[in-house]
Amino acid sequence: MNEKDKSTSPPDITPKVKVSRRPPRREYAPEYKMQILKEVDSAQFGQIGKILEREGITFSILTAWRRQRERWRKQGMGSALDKKIPRKTAEQ
Numbered sequence: 001m002n003e004k005d006k007s008t009s010p011p012d013i014t015p016k017v018k019v020s021r022r023p024p025r026r027e028y029a030p031e032y033k034m035q036i037l038k039e040v041d042s043a044q045f046g047q048i049g050k051i052l053e054r055e056g057i058t059f060s061i062l063t064a065w066r067r068q069r070e071r072w073r074k075q076g077m078g079s080a081l082d083k084k085i086p087r088k089t090a091e092q
Contacts, residue, residue, distance in 0.1 A: 028065075030072075033065045033068070033069070034069070036051070036055060036057070036062075036065070037062075037065055037066065037069055039051055040052075040062065048062075
């Protein structure tokens with residue numbers, strides 16, 4: 001064997017699966033947002049973090065939803081969304 005035969009190029013190790021760098025953004029229905037906002041608004045001190053953790057959302061998302069809710073109210077959409085959300089009874 002000569003020196004030229006020993007210097008072969010490395011095997012192709014390119015992955016066959018396309019890996020995305022960022023997971024797709026989650027989209028939330030307005031009714032769901034209003035439901036979570038109502039639950040957070042009625043939560044006792046210290047319970048908001050537990051709600052956010054349970055739902056898998058961050059405090060920054062909650063803040064954005066609160067701002068969005070205010071825009072909806074200014075546009076007259078807030079009351080329509082409130083009516084679509086079933087209220088929890090004491091038994092639930």
